[in-house]
Amino acid sequence: MPHDETSGFRPHDVTMPQLGMAQDTGLLVNWLKSPGDEVAANDILFEVETDKSKMEVEAGRNGFLAATLAEAGEEVPVGDPVAIISDARPEAPVARSARDGGAPPAPAAPVPAEKDTTGAPAKPAAAAPAPKTPGAKGGRILASPKARRLALEQGLDLNRLAEAGHPQPFHVADLDVLRKMPATAPAGAPSEAPRRLTASCAGDGLSEFVPWAAEAQGLTLDAILAGLAGASLGADGSVTVVVERLGLTHSFSVPPGRSLSAVAETDDAPALIVRDLRGTPISTVALGSEQTPVLTVTGAAEGLSITLECAAGARDATEAIRLLTEFAGRMEQPLRHLL
Amino acid sequence: MREITLSQAVNEALAEEMRRDPTVVILGEDVAEAGTSFKVLSGLVDEFGTDRVIDTPISEPGFVGIAVGAAMTGARPVVDLMFGDFIYLVMDQLCNQAAKQHYMSGGKLTVPMVLRTNLGATRRSAAQHSQILQALVAHIPGLKVALPSSAYEAKGLMKTAIRDNNPVVIFEDKLMYQHKAPVPEEEYLIPFGEANVKREGKDITLIATSSMVQVAEKAAETLAQEGIDAEIIDPRTIVPLDEKTLLDSVKKTSRAIVIDEGHQSYGVSAEIAARLNEKVFYHLDAPVLRMGAMDVPVPFSPALEDLTVPTPEAVVENARKLCAGELIHAARRNLRFQAA
Numbered sequence: 138m139p140h141d142e143t144s145g146f147r148p149h150d151v152t153m154p155q156l157g158m159a160q161d162t163g164l165l166v167n168w169l170k171s172p173g174d175e176v177a178a179n180d181i182l183f184e185v186e187t188d189k190s191k192m193e194v195e196a197g198r199n200g201f202l203a204a205t206l207a208e209a210g211e212e213v214p215v216g217d218p219v220a221i222i223s224d225a226r227p228e229a230p231v232a233r234s235a236r237d238g239g240a241p242p243a244p245a246a247p248v249p250a251e252k253d254t255t256g257a258p259a260k261p262a263a264a265a266p267a268p269k270t271p272g273a274k275g276g277r278i279l280a281s282p283k284a285r286r287l288a289l290e291q292g293l294d295l296n297r298l299a300e301a302g303h304p305q306p307f308h309v310a311d312l313d314v315l316r317k318m319p320a321t322a323p324a325g326a327p328s329e330a331p332r333r334l335t336a337s338c339a340g341d342g343l344s345e346f347v348p349w350a351a352e353a354q355g356l357t358l359d360a361i362l363a364g365l366a367g368a369s370l371g372a373d374g375s376v377t378v379v380v381e382r383l384g385l386t387h388s389f390s391v392p393p394g395r396s397l398s399a400v401a402e403t404d405d406a407p408a409l410i411v412r413d414l415r416g417t418p419i420s421t422v423a424l425g426s427e428q429t430p431v432l433t434v435t436g437a438a439e440g441l442s443i444t445l446e447c448a449a450g451a452r453d454a455t456e457a458i459r460l461l462t463e464f465a466g467r468m469e470q471p472l473r474h475l476l
Numbered sequence: 477m478r479e480i481t482l483s484q485a486v487n488e489a490l491a492e493e494m495r496r497d498p499t500v501v502i503l504g505e506d507v508a509e510a511g512t513s514f515k516v517l518s519g520l521v522d523e524f525g526t527d528r529v530i531d532t533p534i535s536e537p538g539f540v541g542i543a544v545g546a547a548m549t550g551a552r553p554v555v556d557l558m559f560g561d562f563i564y565l566v567m568d569q570l571c572n573q574a575a576k577q578h579y580m581s582g583g584k585l586t587v588p589m590v591l592r593t594n595l596g597a598t599r600r601s602a603a604q605h606s607q608i609l610q611a612l613v614a615h616i617p618g619l620k621v622a623l624p625s626s627a628y629e630a631k632g633l634m635k636t637a638i639r640d641n642n643p644v645v646i647f648e649d650k651l652m653y654q655h656k657a658p659v660p661e662e663e664y665l666i667p668f669g670e671a672n673v674k675r676e677g678k679d680i681t682l683i684a685t686s687s688m689v690q691v692a693e694k695a696a697e698t699l700a701q702e703g704i705d706a707e708i709i710d711p712r713t714i715v716p717l718d719e720k721t722l723l724d725s726v727k728k729t730s731r732a733i734v735i736d737e738g739h740q741s742y743g744v745s746a747e748i749a750a751r752l753n754e755k756v757f758y759h760l761d762a763p764v765l766r767m768g769a770m771d772v773p774v775p776f777s778p779a780l781e782d783l784t785v786p787t788p789e790a791v792v793e794n795a796r797k798l799c800a801g802e803l804i805h806a807a808r809r810n811l812r813f814q815a816a
Contacts, residue, residue, distance in 0.1 A: 283730050286758040309730065309761050383702045384799075416702075417800050 149198050150218040156187045162212040163187055165219065165235075172230030174202045182220055196222055203227040203290055207235035221289060229292025279306035287312055331426030331448050332457050336465035338441040341415070346471035354398050358413075359387045364400045365474055366411045366432055367391025369463035377405040379429075382413040395475055415441070426451070432464055441468060477658040482648065483516045485627035485659050486592075489634035490517065490554060492663065494524050497552060500638055503530040503539050504556030504592075513558055514594075514653050536565040540591070544574045544643075547589035552638060557593035560647055561607045566591075574643040575618030586641045590634070594650040595623075595737065596687060597785050603773035606781075608738040610685075613645045614715050614747070620644040620668060621715045625689035627657040629712055632666030640668070649687040649737075669716035673725070677707035680731040680795050683722060683748055685711060688735040688786060695791035704799050714744055722748065723756050730761035731798045735786050740768030762798040767791065 153163045166184040170176055176196040185192050196202070203223035207213045213235050221231075278295050280288070284307045288295050291312075298307055298315050343361070350356040356364075363378040370376050372393065379388045390403035412433040414422070422433045422444055430447035445461040452460065467474045480488070494500045502517065502524075508531040511518030521529040532539035536557065543553040557563060563570070574587045595608040614621045620642055624630035630648060637644040674689060675696055684692040689710045696706040707725050711717055726732045732752055734745040745766035752764045770784040 281730075281761040282757050283759050283761045383704065385703045416796060418797055419800070 149200065149222040151182060151194060151197055151220040151222060152218050153213040153215050154185065154192065154194060155215045156185065156190050156192055160187050160215060162214050165207045165209055165211050165213055166191070167209045168205060169193075170196075170202050172202055172205050172232045173227060175226070176200060176202055176222065194219070196220075198222055200224050201226050202230065204231040204233070206233055208232075211235040223290050225290075227290055227292065231289060231292055280311075281306060281308050284309050284312060288315075331446060332452065332454070333423060333426075334445045334457055334461050335421075336443045336445075336461050337437060338443065338465050338469040340440045340469055341436070342469050342471045350397065350471075356397055356400075358382070360389060360400045361397055361471070362411050362413060362434075363387075363389035364391055364397040365467040365471065366409055366464055367400070368395060368474060369460055369467060370409060371459070371463065372408070376408045377403055379407040379410045380413065381410060383416075397474075422446075430457075430460070432461070434468065441465075443468060477660060479656040480627055480659050481654050481656050482624070482627040482630045483514065483653040485631035485657075486516050486634055486648065487518065487520065488659075489631040489638075491520060491523065493635055493638045494520070494528060497638075499550060500552045500554065501528045501530065501546070502554045502556060503532050503543060505532060505534055505539075505558050507531060507556045512556055514650060516648075516653060517556070536562050537569055540566040540569040541573070543589050543591075544569055544577070544587055547574070547587040547643070548577060548585050552588050552590075554590045554592055554638060557591055559605050559650075560593045560595045560609050561604050563591075563593060563609050563612065563645075570613065570619070570643070570645070571616045575616050578642070579618065587643045588638075588641045589643045590637045590640075591643070591645045592634075593645065593647055595647040596649040596651045597737065597769065597774045598778075598781055599651055600776070600778055600781065601774075602776040606774040608647075608736075608769060610645075610647050610714060610736075611738045611743045611747075614744060618643065619715065620713060622646045622668065622713045623686040623711075624648060625674075625684075625686055625710045625712070626652070627655065627659050629666060629672075629710070631659055632664055633668075633712065635663075636665045636668055639665075647686065652687055666712065668713045669718050670712065671718035671721040672710045672712055673721065674708040674710050675706065677705040677729065679705045679729055680733065680798060681707045681709060681722075681725045681729045682733050682735060682791065682795070683709050683711065683725075684735040685714065685744060686737060688737055691786055691788050691791060692735055694788035695795065698788065698792045699795055702796070704795060706795060711748075714747075717748070717751075719751060719755070722752065726752050726756050726764075727759045730759055731764075731795075732760075733765045733767055733791060733794055733798070735767045735791060737785055738768050739771050740766055741771050743768050765794050765798065767794065 156163065163185040166186050168183050169181050178196055178198045180196050181193040182196050183194055185194055200222040202220060204221040207219050211234060213219055278299050280295055287309060293312055293315050295307060297318060298311060301318065303311060303314060347358050347361060350361055359380040359382060362380045367376045367378045368391065375390050375392045377388060378391050379386060388403050388407060389400050390405065392399045407429050410429050410431045412431055415434055415436045420435055421442065422435065424446060426446050426448040430445065430451055433444045435442045443461065443465050445457060447457065490502065502520065506512055507517050508521040508526055508529045540555055543555040546553045570591065574589055577585045577587050595610065597606040597608065599606060610621055610623060613619050620640065622633040622637060622644060624633050634646060637646055675693065682692040682696065689708065692708045696708055699706050707729055709722060709725055734748045736744040738744055745768050749764040749766050767786040767790065772784060774784060775781045
């Protein structure tokens with residue numbers, strides 16, 4: 138039916154053809170091209186044998202052999218992809234076996250990782266004893282079609298993201314995280330468990346306060362969040378607070394005192410991050426500690442939930458409790474901040 | 477540019493085409509003296525007389541059947557169906573006769589007829605005068621279906637419809653008759669099968685028909701404040717459908733919501749969503765969502781009726797959800813600081 142050039146199946150899948158009426162699988166006899174080769178539409182890619190016949194399968198379109206999904210000697214179900222042809226030269230062509238099913242092979246992955254990690258020490262190219270736990274928790278990794286396609290084209294192994302506990306389903310943006318992951322798991326010394334505290338607020342005081350502050354004082358929501366969080370630190374000097382909301386990041390310098398209008402944008406490294414996830418479907422977070430303590434605000438059935446995450450060394454228990462209590466109080470009742 | 481109402485735009489289109497081509501005639505209930513119950517055709521009978529602007533008895537199958545026959549024998553009738561809901565009455569004339577004559581006659585006959593009718597809920601007209609039924613006719617091969625989203629589209633599409641040699645059904649949103657939009661004084665036509673990119677964006681594509689374009693525009697304004705850059709596409713005709721513009725947009729944004737005011741199940745939005753899935757699957761970073769009217773008869777209670785149709789707020793909510801993958805990522809990324 139789709140006979141226009143816009144039909145979306147690119148990169149192009151070459152599938153196992155049906156050669157006989159009652160044929161379920163085909164035997165891949167041998168490959169005539171190698172992963173990464175440039176191919177023309179009528180180039181023979183591989184040979185297939187069934188109980189009755191033998192046939193050569195063409196690439197079907199000009200491009201590059203980005204992935205071979207079965208090895209010579211393997212049976213492949215009719216209709217399943219055997220090869221992937223991409224328009225662009227693949228950075229790291231993939232060769233895998235049909236036995237691996239949907240999961241790309243762990244050993245193939247280290248190759249591309251090398252290129253992307255900037256300035257990192259050289260990684261062992263040999264595959265570590267790959268824990269064969271694709272998707273760990275029961276099989277299939279959830280990823281968007283586009284993320285899966287790009288991962289395949291660029292030789293990125295989604296298993297590594299899954300093993301790192303990165304939340305699924307994976308989207309295109311998550312591939313950035315994958316590219317930045319060290320090639321092997323950092324077998325570092327077990328560090329102290331990070332701190333994670335959660336507070337519930339009965340109400341979201343901001344919904345009334347923000348419009349008022351915007352009109353009366355010309356304050357933005359981000360500046361208010363930064364001001365409330367910065368003051369909760371109770372520092373003697375100015376502190377820098379970063380507010381992340383809907384993918385946008387703003388950094389503010391918060392002077393001591395209660396004046397929200399003294400909050401100004403800055404580029405300094407932050408002492409605290411406020412992540413505003415209200416309005417998203419996310420209700421709780423456990424993202425692990427980061428370099429900087431993070432206060433995550435999520436919407437709850439009624440009111441708000443606020444989570445503080447930080448490394449154990451960043452803030453002792455008392456300080457962490459005080460910071461979260463102060464901030465939660467201000468979020469529930471912003472006027473308290475001013476009084 | 478001057479601004480005129482959608483009602484005036486339709487009136488102008490008809491008057492211009494009737495002056496241009498003496499075979500163009502209008503027929504329907506209350507079209508002449510009353511100028512239709514929405515006053516869209518006011519004044520036409522004064523210029524063109526009752527031979528060309530014809531009041532018919534209250535019998536939809538009768539006058540649509542007459543129009544089909546007239547179209548087959550040399551006229552270019554524009555039939556006025558007072559409410560889109562009455563389309564059920566003329567299903568045989570429209571779908572069995574008009575849509576199939578060219579095929580059944582081996583190409584010897586054409587039916588250059590326009591069925592002008594309307595759609596749209598939230599007018600407090602209850603379940604039998606509020607329906608949005610373009611999906612019914614879009615399903616039938618042989619009929620073209622146009623859904624103007626403003627006065628500009630209403631005029632340009634109507635003129636193209638009248639000159640088309642196939643039966644065309646045009647649904648005007650009855651709540652938009654008094655909405656004004658810039659419409660050039662000079663003549664123009666809007667070709668069928670050419671979508672309009674109403675707003676360019678990079679994060680999500682909102683494909684919207686008829687008055688849902690305005691819903692999408694309001695949603696896009698809110699989303700812009702949240703850093704989500706929405707692209708809005710108005711297909712303008714759903715048969716023929718400008719697939720390429722839709723696919724190109726979704727390839728760019730990787731996400732799409734299809735908004736059509738018809739019932740959501742088995743509807744226009746479902747058809748467009750299915751085509752996106754078939755043809756740009758590997759470019760999608762989130763599922764394609766449909767948004768349509770609730771699968772209930774349109775309630776008479778204003779409070780309930782307003783709940784049944786897509787709203788800008790609901791579009792914003794859905795767009796946020798589709799972009800949430802990016803949001804989660806942005807929350808984790810924190811690159812600027814960890815790099816240090």
